[in-house]
Amino acid sequence: MAFVLCLLGGLLHDDDTLAPPQAPTYLIAAVSSAMLLARHRLPVATVTATTVCGMLVAPLGLLPSPLVIAPALISAYSLAVRSELRVTVVILLPSAALLVAPTPFFETDFSWEDTSRLVTVAASPLIAALLGRSAQHRRAYLTVVQERARRAEETRDSEARRKVAEERVRIARELHDLVAHQITLANAQASVAAHLFDTRPEQTRVSLEELVKTTRNALDDLRATVGLLRQPDDTSAPIDPAPGLSQVPALLSAFRRAGLEVWMHEDGTARPLPPAVDLTAYRIIQEALTNVTKHAPAGSAQVRLSWHRDHLSITVTDDGKGPATPRRPPGYGLIGMHERATAVGGTLTAGARPQGGFLVSADLPLRSAENTARTTEAAAGSEDR
Incomplete structure (x- = not known):
């Protein structure tokens, strides 16, 4: 040219x-x-x-x-x-x-x-x-634009993988807390029914009825969890209805019917909790008592709620003196409790007590609840004005 x-x-x-x-x-x-x-x-x-x-x-x-x-x-x-x-x-x-x-x-x-x-x-x-x-x-x-596009795509892929991993952990935790708890109760109720089959047939009938109710609840919880996986728009929403401390009395009654003597003590003035903290408190109590039923040769357990100015203390202890049962391999219960407590800004410790038995102790912050209440009051005040 x-x-x-x-x-x-x-x-x-x-x-x-x-x-x-x-x-x-x-x-x-x-x-x-x-x-x-x-x-x-x-x-x-x-x-x-x-x-x-x-x-x-x-x-x-x-x-x-x-x-x-x-x-x-x-x-x-x-x-x-x-x-x-x-x-x-x-x-x-x-x-x-x-x-x-x-x-x-x-x-x-x-x-x-x-x-x-x-x-x-x-x-x-x-x-x-x-x-x-x-x-x-x-x-x-053009080089800068292409590099930015490449980095943005890598960031989106990384963020998508992170969210998928978090969602998998969350669903696994929900399945463990919901289904494993019900199956453990069902197993305990079946053991009680088998033990009383020859000596107390009427009590056996009651235990079997409780077993049917427990397995039905387990199926309902499993169906709700699987339904959560099928929600394409908002997979981060908790299973509805989400339990809280108000359901703890019913939870303790279920454990008593399964053969575990359990008491609850509450110190201080109870206050409303945000949904995440409320659900976390319930799940920690549920999992701690489930572990007592599954793993500990305990005859009784005690739940204590202590309301402080800025945090809620939850303590679950057992006496460790019940009939000996075969040890099961360790599961993910303690890991799930730690993850739940950390997710809401709290802490959790667990271990054997010197006098015997096992101790689970959690401290959950209440500041988020107070902030939520203040925000709600401020919003209501602005609407009135």
């Missing part, structure tokens, strides 16, 4: 007539066009070489024009695309001046038209450089 442009520029002669290109035109076109092959690897050297070829236009009797020095314009464009602005300016300003410097010495009759033509020739490499800088900025911009 550069070779053809040079030949087209050679069609115009000094007398402003069109004629076939002279022999020097072919020479300059061939040499300068061949030098463009190195413009990507050696842009500065290519600009220098094509400038030298452009300086030979006037000495060889050719009429200077942007077409004749097309290779110099292409090399100037390549230099601007691949080099820093400082290098481009330092190289191209002298190059533009050198392209027209020999012309006045080889023209006897120098007119304003010739001056205008030389200005055009000198400005052509600078215009090509401006186009090159524009292309460089556009490439840099």
Whole structure:
């Protein structure tokens, strides 16, 4: 392409007539066009070489024009695309001046038209450089945009994987707390029924009725949990209705019917809890008593709620003196209780007591509940105003 442009520029002669290109035109076109092959690897050297070829236009009797020095314009464009602005300016300003410097010495009759033509020739490499800088900025911009898009996509994928992992843990915890509790009660009730089958048939009938009720509740809870998985719009919503401390008396009654003697003591003044803390308190009590039934050879257990100014303390202890039962492999109950307490900003400790038995102790913050109440009161006040 550069070779053809040079030949087209050679069609115009000094007398402003069109004629076939002279022999020097072919020479300059061939040499300068061949030098463009190195413009990507050696842009500065290519600009220098094509400038030298452009300086030979006037000495060889050719009429200077942007077409004749097309290779110099292409090399100037390549230099601007691949080099820093400082290098481009330092190289191209002298190059533009050198392209027209020999012309006045080889023209006897120098007119304003010739001056205008030389200005055009000198400005052509600078215009090509401006186009090159524009292309460089556009490439840099596109690179930045593509990099941002790539990072955004990676961030979205990472966030999606994190949410999926959190949701899997949450569903697993719900399944454990809901279903495992009911199955443990059912197992205890079946054991009581088997123990009383020969000696107290009426009590056996009561235990079997409780067993049927427990298994029915287990199926309902399992159905509700599976239904949670099928909610495409809001999978973060808790299972409805979410239990709380108000359901603890019914929970203790179920354990008593399964053969565990359990008492509850409450100190301080009870206050409303936000749903997350309320659910967490219920699940901790439920899981602690379930572990007593499953793992501990305990005959009785005690639940204590202590209401403080800024937190609620929950303590579940057992005596560890019940009939010996085979130890089961450890499960995820303690892990789930720790996760629930941490999720609402609380703490939980669990371990054996020196005097025997097991202790589960949790401290859950009440500030969120107070803040919620204040927010509700403020909103109601603003509506009244």
